[in-house]
Amino acid sequence: MADRWKVLILLSPALLLIVGLFLGGLFLGLIGSLGYMPLLGREEISLDAYRKILASDRFYHSFLMTFYISFTSTIIASILAVGAALILRRHFFGRSVINFLFQINLTVPHLVGAVGILYLFSQSGFFSRLAYEFELIARPSDFPAMIYDPLAIGIILQYVWKEVPFIGMILLANMQTFGQDYEAAARSLGANRWQGFRYVLLPLLTPGLLAAALIVFAFTFGAYEIPALLGQNYPASLPVLAYQSFTDVDLNARPEALAMGMIIAVLSAVMILGYARLTRRYVRS
Amino acid sequence: MSNGTVTRQEDISHDGLSGPAWFALILLISWLVLPLIPLGIWSISRSWFFPDITPSAYSLRAWTYVFSTTSEVLPALGMTTFIALCATLLSAIIGLPAGRALGLYQFRGKAVIELLILAPTIVPGIAVALGLHVVFLNLGLAGSFSGVLIIHLIPTLPYMVLVMAGVFANYNPEIEAQARSLGAGPIQTFYYVTLPAILPGLLIGSLFTFLVSWSQYILTLLIGGGRVVTLPLLLFNFASAGRNDITGAISMIYILPGVVLLLLGARHLTGRNSATESLRQI
Numbered sequence: 286m287a288d289r290w291k292v293l294i295l296l297s298p299a300l301l302l303i304v305g306l307f308l309g310g311l312f313l314g315l316i317g318s319l320g321y322m323p324l325l326g327r328e329e330i331s332l333d334a335y336r337k338i339l340a341s342d343r344f345y346h347s348f349l350m351t352f353y354i355s356f357t358s359t360i361i362a363s364i365l366a367v368g369a370a371l372i373l374r375r376h377f378f379g380r381s382v383i384n385f386l387f388q389i390n391l392t393v394p395h396l397v398g399a400v401g402i403l404y405l406f407s408q409s410g411f412f413s414r415l416a417y418e419f420e421l422i423a424r425p426s427d428f429p430a431m432i433y434d435p436l437a438i439g440i441i442l443q444y445v446w447k448e449v450p451f452i453g454m455i456l457l458a459n460m461q462t463f464g465q466d467y468e469a470a471a472r473s474l475g476a477n478r479w480q481g482f483r484y485v486l487l488p489l490l491t492p493g494l495l496a497a498a499l500i501v502f503a504f505t506f507g508a509y510e511i512p513a514l515l516g517q518n519y520p521a522s523l524p525v526l527a528y529q530s531f532t533d534v535d536l537n538a539r540p541e542a543l544a545m546g547m548i549i550a551v552l553s554a555v556m557i558l559g560y561a562r563l564t565r566r567y568v569r570s
Numbered sequence: 571m572s573n574g575t576v577t578r579q580e581d582i583s584h585d586g587l588s589g590p591a592w593f594a595l596i597l598l599i600s601w602l603v604l605p606l607i608p609l610g611i612w613s614i615s616r617s618w619f620f621p622d623i624t625p626s627a628y629s630l631r632a633w634t635y636v637f638s639t640t641s642e643v644l645p646a647l648g649m650t651t652f653i654a655l656c657a658t659l660l661s662a663i664i665g666l667p668a669g670r671a672l673g674l675y676q677f678r679g680k681a682v683i684e685l686l687i688l689a690p691t692i693v694p695g696i697a698v699a700l701g702l703h704v705v706f707l708n709l710g711l712a713g714s715f716s717g718v719l720i721i722h723l724i725p726t727l728p729y730m731v732l733v734m735a736g737v738f739a740n741y742n743p744e745i746e747a748q749a750r751s752l753g754a755g756p757i758q759t760f761y762y763v764t765l766p767a768i769l770p771g772l773l774i775g776s777l778f779t780f781l782v783s784w785s786q787y788i789l790t791l792l793i794g795g796g797r798v799v800t801l802p803l804l805l806f807n808f809a810s811a812g813r814n815d816i817t818g819a820i821s822m823i824y825i826l827p828g829v830v831l832l833l834l835g836a837r838h839l840t841g842r843n844s845a846t847e848s849l850r851q852i
Contacts, residue, residue, distance in 0.1 A: 292671045296683065299668035299731055306724050307690045307698055314701025324704050365598070372595050377586045385832070386599045392828025393606070394785040396802050397821045400809045401605025404612065409620045411608055417621040425620055446605060449598070500692060507694020509788040510802070514809060524696050528788070531700055543700055550697035557692050561685050 311550055318543035325536060334540035344545070346520030354437050354512070354522060355505040358444035363498050365445065366452035367490070371482070373453065374460050391450050395443070399511045402443045406431040432515050439515040440522075444505050452497045459493040460486075496563040503556040507549045523549060606825070612818030632815035636823070642804060643820060650800040653715070654783040657722040661730040661779050662772065664723075669734020674743060684735075687728045698724060699792040706793055713797040721793045722783045730779050737771030777831045784827060 316322075319330045338344040373380075373387060390398060405411045413428035422428050431438040463486075471485045472478075512522035521529065523545055531542035587595065612618065613632050615625030636643045672684065690698070699721060703712065711717030749763045750756075765772075787802045796803070801824050808817040 288675055289677065292675050292677050295667040295671035298664045299687070299727060300683070302664060302723060302727060303686060303690060306702065306720070307693075308686075309705075310698035310700075310702040310724075311693070312701070313705060314697060317701060317704070322704060324708050368594065369598055372587065372591050375587060383595065383599060386603055388832060389829065390602055390606075392781060392832050393825050394787075394802065394828070396785075396787055396805055397609065397825055398605055400805070400817055400821060401607075401609055403809065404608035404814065405605055411623075414621045414623050418623060446602065450602065503692050503694070507696055509696055509791075510806060514806065524694065524788070527696060527700065528792075531703075531792075546697040546700040549694050553693045553697075554689075557685070557689055560692070561681075561688070565681070 311547075314543045314546050314550070318540050318547050320540050322539070325539075334544040338541050338544055343520065343526070347523045347526045348548075350437065350520045351506055351512075351523040354440055354444070355502050358441045358448065358505055359498050359502045361441070362445045362448040362452055362501060363494060365449045366456055366497075367487075367494065369449060369453045370456035370460060374457060387450055388454065389450075390447060391454070393447075395447055395508065396510050396514070398447050399443050399514045402439050402446065403432055403515060406439055406442065408432075433517045435517060437512075437516060437522075440512055443511050443515060444501075448501045448505075452494070452501065455493055455497045456490055459490055463489050492563045496560050499556040499560045499563075503553040506552055609818045609821040612814045613822055614818075615815060618814075632819040635816060636819045642799060643801075643816075643823075646799045646801050646804050647823065649715075649798065650784060650802075653719055653722060653798075653800065654780045656719050657726045657783040658730075658776050658779045660719075660723060661726045662776060665727050665730030665775075666734050666768075666772070668731045669736075670738045672731065672735035673738025673741065687731050690724050690728045691732075695721075695725060695786070695789045696792070699789050703792060712793055713795040715798055718790050718794045718798045718800075721789045722786055724789070725786065726779045726782050729782055730775050733771065733775035733778065734768070737768050737775070741767060777834070781828055781831060 316330075318334050320327055320333060321330050369387065373384065377383075403410070407413070408425040408428045408430065410432075413422065413425055416422045416428055417425075431442070433439075467485050467489065468481045471481045476484065507524055509524040509528060513525050513528075516522055516525065520526075527542045527545035527549070529542075530538040530545065533539075533542075611625065614628050614630060616627035616629035616631060618625035635641050668687070672680065672687075702721065706712040706717050706721075711720065745767070746759050746763055749759045754762065785802070786800075787806070790798060790800050791803060794800075794803075801820060805817060805820045805824060808820060
């Protein structure tokens with residue numbers, strides 16, 4: 286019993302802060318999206334904001350665009366990360382240097398990566414100049430648009446750049462905990478390398494990989510600064526659209542901004558529940 | 571048979587890399603490092619127009635500007651550092667007890683509490699900050715240093731709690747009881763017994779927490795309303811204004827703490843799930 290009180294006292298400052306700020310912020314966002322903002326003199330409750338955004342093409346295009354960006358970059362990053370982890374777990378000359386370089390952008394803020402991508406892939410960027418040097422293009426505008434483009438290639442490149450080491454490190458840590466006994470057993474029973482990977486290692490890695498992918502998906506779905514810097518104006522990604530509506534001079538756009546925030550939050554909540562299931566069932570056991 | 575297993579095991583991990591594997595690895599690593607290179611070059615270039623592959627003239631103009639007393643960069647650097655330091659300190663004070671509770675005790679509802687603490691690291695900050703904005707405005711916190719500091723605690727605190735929970739999970743509280751039985755007070759026990767034992771973990775946790783605050787963009791923009799100017803805000807403005815040389819110089823300063831952290835903590839990072847996962851916030 287004494288322990289119960291001790292635990293409660295130890296936890297309460299952190300819980301108060303998280304409940305107050307985090308859940309409080311989400312709650313205020315929810316009632317605000319329903320039009321209830323007493324501090325701004327609005328007290329009626331309605332689903333108008335949701336009705337309005339769900340009826341507008343602008344929202345649909347933004348939602349699809351954001352989903353497409355998150356989905357594509359998560360898939361590409363996951364595949365590359367599995368490949369990278371398979372190589373990096375081996376012992377080879379220069380491994381520690383390579384490992385350091387592999388991790389270097391884990392601590393580089395997203396925004397810096399976005400600017401780097403901008404300077405590499407814009408129509409006057411490094412690769413465009415290289416193409417000119419090899420006489421593939423005659424002027425900057427001949428270079429395919431990868432920044433502010435409808436396919437959001439620059440944004441996807443940035444996310445893949447940033448998330449491959451993140452997923453890769455989680456996979457490497459997972460591989461360390463399994464060891465190589467299962468694969469060795471499979472190999473001694475006659476499985477070739479591919480079969481060892483496909484039927485032994487990959488199933489073992491899947492829960493960790495899925496958990497990491499969910500985190501990446503949730504992050505990319507709610508990130509603002511990367512699409513704000515590298516994305517086109519229409520359709521803007523959902524967080525950018527939410528920010529624009531929120532800072533609109535027309536206060537009627539606020540509930541819509543909050544409704545978009547709620548949609549982002551609900552999507553990430555689904556990801557969290559999935560993550561919790563995966564980690565509880567497999568990783569921690 | 572057992573001999574065969576050993577050789578096969580070496581097959582998997584000890585035989586170095588094949589040609590294609592080396593090629594793929596070099597390609598991947600170059601791709602990971604590549605975006606940082608033009609930033610460094612831009613910071614020391616004077617003119618670098620299309621279609622030049624390398625700058626036609628170099629100068630330290632951008633760096634002189636960044637360190638001049640008239641530019642906004644130094645105050646922004648100070649502001650970013652100060653906010654990150656305060657956020658780290660507050661997170662440590664609030665998060666250390668919570669980490670202890672989660673690391674040392676089993677209790678009903680622990681899974682729910684862990685989920686609640688994990689949630690702010692996954693739910694995008696923009697969803698929370700949009701809702702809090704009106705309240706912050708009314709409390710006079712919007713556009714102020716304290717407002718930005720408080721909002722930064724949303725991503726930093728959970729991180730500190732999770733790291734400390736990991737540290738306390740490997741901690742033996744018996745030695746505290748021994749110190750107490752020998753006559754040490756609670757403060758003495760904490761200072762001479764608990765703190766030295768958890769210090770390495772606390773330092774790593776603090777470094778990461780610092781970096782999480784250091785990297786925030788949208789929370790600072792929304793709550794600071796452009797009046798609390800941190801490095802990422804300046805970086806974004808210079809980048810969208812096309813001042814590539816100054817953008818490059820600010821980027822170099824902005825990535826410095828992360829690279830230092832990596833050099834210091836690379837050992838601790840490798841193979842540690844919690845430490846890596848925290849980096850998703852950056």
